[in-house]
Amino acid sequence: MTLRLTIRRRIRFTCRALALAALGLFATSMVAIRWAPNAWAADDKPRAASQAEAGSVPAAPSRRSGPASSDYGIPQVAFINEQIRAGWAAHNLTPSKEATEGEWCRRVYLDVIGRIPSVGELDAYLKDRSPNKKLTLVNRLLSDEYQEEYTRNWTAIWTNILIGRNGGMEENTLTNRDGMQKYLRDSIARNKTYDKMVHELIGATGDTAPGAAHFNGATNFLAGKLEEEGAQATAKTAQIFLGLQIQCTQCHNHPFNDWKQNRYWELNAFFRQTRALRSFVPGTDDIRAVRLINEDFAGQGNPPNPEEAEIYYELRNGLVKVAYPVFVDGSEISKSGYLEDSIRRTKLADLVVQSEYMPKVMANRMWGHFLGYGFTKPVDDLGPHNAPSHPELLDYLGKEFAKNSFDVKTLIRWIVLSEPYSLSSRGVAGNKADDPLLGEKPQFTHFYLRQMRAEELYQSLLVATAAQKAVGSYEQREKEMREWMRQFVIAFGNDEGEETTTFNGTIPQALMMMNGDLIQKAVNCEPGSFLHTVAANDNLAAGAKINYLFLAALSRGPTSSELGVANKLFTARGNDTAAALQDIWWAVLNSNQFILNH
Amino acid sequence: MSFYATPSGMTRRHFMRHLAGSAALVGPAMALTNSFAQQAGDLKRRGKSAILLWMGGGPATIDIWDLKPGAATGGEFKPVSTDISGTQISEHMPETAKIMKHLSIVRSMSTREADHNRGRYYMHTGYVPNPNIEHPSYGSVLAHELIAQRQNTLEIPPFVAVGGGSVGPGFLGMAWAPFVVGSNGEVRNLQMGIDQTRLEQRMATLKLIEGNFIKENRGLAATEHAKILGKTEALMTSKQMEAFKVNKEPKEVLERYGNSGFARGCLMARRLVETGVPFVEVDLGGWDTHNGNFNALRTKLPELDKAMSALVTDLVERGLYDDTAIIWMGEFGRTPRxxxxxxxxxxxxxxxxxxxxxxxxxxxxxxKTNSDGTDVDSEPYSAEDLMASVCHSVGISLETTFTSRNGRPMKIANGGKVIKELFT
Incomplete structure (x- = not known):
C-alpha cells in the first residue's frame, strides 16, 4: 500500500556500514628516523635469555615452544585446527612456529583478563611441566580465582560495544555509564549465558541509574538510542547482535546487497512502543535517571488504529509506505500496538536470540578479539556483500556456541586452545602473503600484532608495578581509570555521538608513555614502590634485577645486547641502582614489545 | 533501480562528461605545475601550506554561501552583498562579505555520501570507504608531498589537526597521522623532567630493545611504533613547539580572531604555517542542524565569520597568503527542504x-544551483575534483601516484580533475 502523505520525519542517511576507522596502521612510509648516535649502544646479538639466579627470581622463559599443538580432546578445537590448516594448504602458506611459552602466557592473560601476567604468574606457568598446562591456565583464568579481573575486562569491552567509549559522559546524556557497567558486571561475574544477556538488553524496562527505584542497568543499551523514532536503537541492535549493517536502508535500498528499505522500517517498528522518560535532580536540569517503559502504540495513521499500529517511511522519490513489525528473517508478529496483545520489544528479543545470526556474530566477534581479525572485517558486518575468510568454520562456531548453551567461557576456551592462537607473531618466508594489512583475508598463519587497548595498558601497568594492591575501592579505581581514559577520546561534532581515540599509536600516545602521569608513577622509586622493592632487594644481583624488570613487562629475560646496554646505564648512573633501574624500566615500558600484544 | 546505480545529481551522460573533461585538463595542469616549480627556490624554508577549516556535521551551505531568497527552501536569512560584484552571501557573515575578493566559492559541489562517517572519509580522501584499504586524508597527502620543500628544517609534525575530527594517514603510515591538539594549543606530557643526557641514554636503551623486536620480523606495527618514537623525541626538544602557544599572541590579535576555540585554532594555524607546517586542519563542529537550523546558525555563523575573515586578512597582511591554500568545507550540505x-x-x-x-x-x-537549491545547474564537482584543485593550487603534480602496500597504484586525489574556473 502506498500513500502520499506528509509526515514529519527526518531523512537521515546513515550508511555507516563501511565506516572506516579514522586511523590505521597501513604504511609505506619514507621518513628517515634519526636514531640518536651514541657511543654506548651495544652490539645486537640476541641469544637465549639469561638464566636467572635460583631462589626468589623465576627462571626466564625458554625460547622453545610449549607442548606440541593438541586439541585437548575437544572436538571444537580439532575442527578449528582442521579448517584453519585447510586454508593454509589452499593458499600455499606455511604457519609460523609456535610462540614461546612466555609469549603465549602473556597473550592469554591480556586477552582473557585484560592485563599481562605478573612475574609470579608467569613463573608458575613456566614451571608447570604437564602436557595440559595451557588448558590448566585457561581454566584458571576462567575460574573464580580471576573472576574480578575477568569481569572487569569484559565489562569494559561490552560497555564500549554497547554505548561507546564516550557513552554516558556527554552533557545531558540519557545513558548512565555506571548503570550500564553495573549490569554488565553482575551479568559477566555470574557468567550469564549470552542469549539471556542479549534478551535482557533488548527487552529491558526500568531505570537507568543505580539507586533509582526501578533500577535495571540493562536499559542503558537503548535509553540513549530512541530519538528520531529509534533510529540508533534499530541500527545498533541489528549491527551488534545480528551482524547486519542496515543503517543505510533507513533512507534507501542497500547499495551493496539485497537489503530493501522496508526491512529497516519493519525492524524499527519493534521499538515504537518504547519510551524514555526523564527524571531530574530536584531544582536542576540535570537528568537523574531515565525510565524505559513500554506503552500502547496507536500507530501513525490518521485516525489512529492501535489494532493495526502502522508506521510510515518515505522512499527517496517521496512516496510514503507503511510498515509493521517483521523480523529480518521474515517472521511476522501481531500488528497490534496494544501491550496486552504484543510487547513488541520482548518479541524482538525472542526472535533475536532464536536467530542463527546472533551466535554467529558473537563467534566472529570473539574470534576477532583473540586472533586480531575476525572472519569478516568489521566483525559485526556479516552481510552478503562481505564474504568471510572461513565461512564453514564461522557457521560451525556459531552453531556450536548455540548448542553449548551460549556459554561464553566455553567459546573462549575453544579459541585460545586452538593452533592459530598458539602461533608466534614472527613471520616466516612462507607466510609473508598472509597480511590483512595488505587487504588480504586473514589466514591466521601467525599471530597478528595489535596494540593493547588503553584499558589493557592501564591494568597492565598496575600489575607490572604491583600497584593494584593500592588503596581505594573498586569504584574509586574504576573512576580513576575512566578519568585517565578521557584524554584519548575525541568526539565528532555530529548528532550520532560518533567518536574516535588518540590512543592509536600516534605522537600523543607516545608522549603519554614517555612522560605521562601513569609512567611517572610506574618509574617512581620512593620507599614502598615497586621499583624500590626490586632495587632494595639485597638477594638480587644487578643482573637479576634487570632480568626481573624484563620478565615483569615483556614476559621474557633480556638478550645479551639488552643486558649490555642496561649495565652501561648502571655505570652512567654512578651505580645508583634505583636510578639505573628507573631508566631500564622506562625503556622497557616504552618499547613496541610492551605495548603490542604479540 | 537502486540508489547506487543511479546516483542523484549524476547521470551516466554526466559521468562521461567528467571523464572527457579530465583528459583535456592534463596539459594545463602540468604547465601550471612547472611554473610553481620555478618559484620553489624562493620558498626554500617555509614552502607551500594549506589550512582546512573543517565544518564537522555538515553545514547548511544554502544558508551561508548560496542563499535562495524568495524560494520555499530559502529559509530565514537575508543575503548581503560582498566585495565581489553581484555576489551575495548570508547576512550573518558580514566580515567575510568584505573580504570575499580573496576567496572563491564553488556552488556546484555534488557528492553522494550523506552519512557523517562516509562523507567525512570521502571529502577528506577523495575515495569512498572500502573495507580492504584505508586511504590517506588531505593532511597526510599534502604533508607527504610538501615536506621536501622544508629541507629537513621541520621538527614538529607536518600535519596538525586542531580539535580533532580528521581522517588518518591510511596506507601512508602513522608517521603521517594528524597530530591532534586542543584549541588552547596545550600539548600534554611534553616534559620528562630529567636532564638531556639521561634522556638520550634512556632513548638509546629503548631503541635497542625496539630494534631487536623489529629484527624478529614481527610486522608493520612494530616498525611504525619506532618511527613515532623518533618523531616524538624530536618534538620534545624543539623550539618550534612555540607555534602551538597561541595564547602568547598580543591581545589585539586574539580579539581580532574572536574568543572561541575555533578562533584560537585559526590563529594557531597561522602560527603553525609561519613555522613551516605544511598542513593544518581546524575543526568547527556542531553543524548537524536537524533541529532549529536557523537559531543554531545565528550563533554559529558569527563565530565562523570573525575567525575566518581574520585568518584570511592576517595571512594576506603577513605575505603568507600566496603560499597558503584555504579550504572551507564539511562532509556535505543540508537539505533545501x-x-x-x-x-x-x-x-x-x-x-x-x-x-x-x-x-x-x-x-x-x-x-550555480537551481532556483530552490535542490540541484546543480552547471557542471557538478566532486570531492576528487576539489582535492585535485587544492593539490594543484600548492603545486603538487596530479600525476603523482602512490603505491598502496599491496602494490596497487593510487592516483593522487583519486584522479580528480582540476576545477578550471578556480585557476583563471
Missing part, C-alpha cells in the same frame, strides 16, 4: 565549498 523542526537534514546533491590563497583564483564564483 526545511523539516518540521525548522531543521535541515543531510544533503549531498547540491552544496558549496569555499577556497582561497595559494594558486587559487581570487573572487571567483564557480557553478
Amino acid at each position: 526545511i523539516n518540521g523542526g525548522a531543521g535541515r537534514d543531510h544533503w549531498a546533491r547540491s552544496w558549496s565549498v569555499v577556497v582561497g590563497g595559494a594558486g587559487f583564483a581570487r573572487g571567483a564564483v564557480v557553478g
